[in-house]
Amino acid sequence: MNVAVAKTGSGRAVSDLFASAEGRLPGSLAVVAVRREAFETYERLGLPHRRIEEWKYTDLRALVGEVLPLAAAPDAAALSRAADAVKAHAFAGASKLVLVDGVFAADLSDVKALPSGVSVTTLREALDKSADLLTTASADAVISLNAAMATDGVVLSIADGAQLSAPVQIIHVATVPSASNFTRSQVRIGKGARPTIIESFVAAGAGAYQVNDAVLVSIGDDADVAYIRLMDDAADAVNITSQFVTVGANVKLNYFNMTSGGAVSRLQGFITFAGEGSELSLNGVNLLKKTEHGDLSLVVDHAVPNCMSRETFRAVIDDRGHSVFQGRIIVRPDAQKTDGKMMTRALLLSDEAEADNKPELEIFADDVSCGHGATAGALDDSLLFYLKARGLPEKQAQALLIQAFVGEAIEQIADDDLREHVIGLAERWLERRS
Amino acid sequence: MALLEVKDLKVRVEEREILHGLTLTVNEGEIHAIMGPNGSGKSTLSHVIAGKPGYEVTDGQILFKGEDLLEMDPEERAARGVFLAFQYPVEIPGVATMTFLRTALNAQRKARGESEYSTPDFLKKVREVSKSLNIPQDMLKRGVNVGFSGGEKKRNEVLQMALFEPSLCILDEMDSGLDIDALRIAADGVNALRSPKRAMVVITHYQRLLNYIVPDFVHVMSKGRVVKSGGKELALELEESGYAQFEDAA
Numbered sequence: 001m002n003v004a005v006a007k008t009g010s011g012r013a014v015s016d017l018f019a020s021a022e023g024r025l026p027g028s029l030a031v032v033a034v035r036r037e038a039f040e041t042y043e044r045l046g047l048p049h050r051r052i053e054e055w056k057y058t059d060l061r062a063l064v065g066e067v068l069p070l071a072a073a074p075d076a077a078a079l080s081r082a083a084d085a086v087k088a089h090a091f092a093g094a095s096k097l098v099l100v101d102g103v104f105a106a107d108l109s110d111v112k113a114l115p116s117g118v119s120v121t122t123l124r125e126a127l128d129k130s131a132d133l134l135t136t137a138s139a140d141a142v143i144s145l146n147a148a149m150a151t152d153g154v155v156l157s158i159a160d161g162a163q164l165s166a167p168v169q170i171i172h173v174a175t176v177p178s179a180s181n182f183t184r185s186q187v188r189i190g191k192g193a194r195p196t197i198i199e200s201f202v203a204a205g206a207g208a209y210q211v212n213d214a215v216l217v218s219i220g221d222d223a224d225v226a227y228i229r230l231m232d233d234a235a236d237a238v239n240i241t242s243q244f245v246t247v248g249a250n251v252k253l254n255y256f257n258m259t260s261g262g263a264v265s266r267l268q269g270f271i272t273f274a275g276e277g278s279e280l281s282l283n284g285v286n287l288l289k290k291t292e293h294g295d296l297s298l299v300v301d302h303a304v305p306n307c308m309s310r311e312t313f314r315a316v317i318d319d320r321g322h323s324v325f326q327g328r329i330i331v332r333p334d335a336q337k338t339d340g341k342m343m344t345r346a347l348l349l350s351d352e353a354e355a356d357n358k359p360e361l362e363i364f365a366d367d368v369s370c371g372h373g374a375t376a377g378a379l380d381d382s383l384l385f386y387l388k389a390r391g392l393p394e395k396q397a398q399a400l401l402i403q404a405f406v407g408e409a410i411e412q413i414a415d416d417d418l419r420e421h422v423i424g425l426a427e428r429w430l431e432r433r434s
Numbered sequence: 435m436a437l438l439e440v441k442d443l444k445v446r447v448e449e450r451e452i453l454h455g456l457t458l459t460v461n462e463g464e465i466h467a468i469m470g471p472n473g474s475g476k477s478t479l480s481h482v483i484a485g486k487p488g489y490e491v492t493d494g495q496i497l498f499k500g501e502d503l504l505e506m507d508p509e510e511r512a513a514r515g516v517f518l519a520f521q522y523p524v525e526i527p528g529v530a531t532m533t534f535l536r537t538a539l540n541a542q543r544k545a546r547g548e549s550e551y552s553t554p555d556f557l558k559k560v561r562e563v564s565k566s567l568n569i570p571q572d573m574l575k576r577g578v579n580v581g582f583s584g585g586e587k588k589r590n591e592v593l594q595m596a597l598f599e600p601s602l603c604i605l606d607e608m609d610s611g612l613d614i615d616a617l618r619i620a621a622d623g624v625n626a627l628r629s630p631k632r633a634m635v636v637i638t639h640y641q642r643l644l645n646y647i648v649p650d651f652v653h654v655m656s657k658g659r660v661v662k663s664g665g666k667e668l669a670l671e672l673e674e675s676g677y678a679q680f681e682d683a684a
Contacts, residue, residue: 390512
């Protein structure tokens with residue numbers, strides 16, 4: 001790959017993108033240097049394409065073409081539209097942290113009434129002190145572009161031992177069409193803390209916007225965490241999110257992602273076990289129709305012994321939708337007694353629907369239990385007939401079976417209200433379908 | 435007007451004709467038994483009446499309350515009062531029995547332009563019926579038929595029959611896979627639903643079931659036709675002599 005291809009591939013705007021945005025990007029001189037370097041990496045690589053193994057099924061050059069210019073900072077009208085969207089998508093009782101068009105909106109956030117043990121600043125503030133948050137363990141073109149362009153983000157810290165009775169919800173709202181939002185956040189969860197974090201991506205009127213989000217999560221020893229992501233973007237939107245999660249010892253993490261909107265979505269999660277005795281439940285649901293493309297790519301790195309990971313993924317694909325699940329489990333040489341399994345199932349509702357599943361096990365230890373399984377198929381005709389013979393019209397019978405199918409992943413959410421909230425989102429998708 | 439009129443029905447499955455001109459009339463309040471050897475077309479008849487895909491009706495008609503049943507989707511037939519108790523009820527993981535019962539009942543009521551059942555009324559009704567059928571409450575919370583024994587699955591069919599209150603019940607080989615105790619419970623459930631307004635078509639291979647659900651009429655099917663009809667004594671006759679005579683006759 002060379003510069004020339006990158007420029008033709010993603011068009012004239014490649015270097016303009018950074019140059020025109022630079023004045024709006026927060027950070028000291030040291031930060032500017034890091035951003036420049038990150039942008040050069042992006043320029044060199046260009047948008048990921050199918051010849052790059054990790055992006056084989058999600059060719060951003062073909063699917064997205066070019067990166068849109070940075071969204072303008074929200075004005076009063078945009079914030080007012082965003083406020084309505086926040087009201088519609090807020091989880092009852094949650095402490096809300098709102099990013100509008102890539103900028104933290106303090107007035108829409110519950111910063112003055114945070115529960116004890118929760119503190120919040122912004123990426124903008126953090127970059128005044130150092131460029132640390134712009135560096136990650138690994139960085140592909142998309143992550144590098146995020147480091148170069150991130151305008152703001154939430155820096156959330158949960159104190160050691162904090163037992164939160166209500167979730168903290170980060171809500172990303174897009175109000176500007178044909179523009180990009182670059183956000184980068186950090187979530188630090190202290191030892192023994194018990195938080196529930198929700199991240200929601202929604203639109204307030206905007207259509208074809210682009211999101212490039214990065215989140216750096218660290219979880220302290222003995223923490224018990226529920227982390228729920230809801231990608232419910234506008235139908236024409238693009239959302240590429242990268243998450244880095246470092247897990248301490250004896251942690252219980254229940255991680256869930258549901259994609260129920262967006263033309264092109266990818267969540268790439270890099271999860272690393274840094275302490276022994278931890279248990280991860282990683283679950284995902286893709287609900288795709290028309291020509292939507294949804295990609296969940298998880299890399300679970302068992303870097304230490306005695307940890308367990310369970311991945312359950314369900315995709316429901318209608319029309320010409322395309323779902324991708326890539327699950328890589330790495331078991332390092334010392335990581336004995338690793339127990340890592342993944343199971344992915346796709347439900348194809350049309351002849352043109354496509355599901356790609358790519359499990360990868362890289363095992364370097366000899367005393368481990370790892371496995372994977374994948375199925376793809378249509379709704380069972382005998383079940384459909386049974387339901388119809390009991391009076392359910394076709395669409396309603398299908399909806400009941402689809403709900404049951406994704407329920408296998410959703411039921412992993414322990415909190416009743418939160419689970420109902422997610423089921424409600426899935427039901428709304430089913431209603432939009434019929 | 436008869437409740438169900440099957441007239442000279444010819445049905446094919448994948449180029450092969452299974453029913454070769456079957457005629458059957460069922461009036462309100464009557465119980466008809468259809469007996470016959472394996473492959474005689476008994477289950478095909480039940481599937482065609484319920485609207486299962488995969489069957490091609492090449493001739494004849496089915497009238498239900500005077501209307502052309504074959505023009506209706508399966509769910510419309512259900513809403514109008516046709517109920518098929520399946521020989522092998524399917525398991526539906528992830529759909530709680532209670533949710534299923536309620537969704538189905540309300541879908542039928544909606545199709546008939548009736549109001550939906552309120553939650554307390556629905557629960558009360560389910561509790562009453564399930565108790566009489568010896569169906570424990572925790573079974574209703576599980577996925578539809580998931581992990582149910584053969585007897586439990588059949589009792590679940592009878593439970594639905596009681597809830598949906600159909601005017602025509604077709605029991606397809608209800609006795610298959612049941613021991614004598616399970617059979618008695620299921621049959622008692624069915625008998626409790628006998629009414630002057632409700633007709634039943636009991637499809638069975640063996641006479642045994644008819645000791646519990648006593649029919650008004652017995653029809654013998656062979657090779658896709660009704661070859662003999664009579665009263666309940668015909669079933670006993672068959673038990674003695676077997677189906678061989680009819681297979682030759684047909």
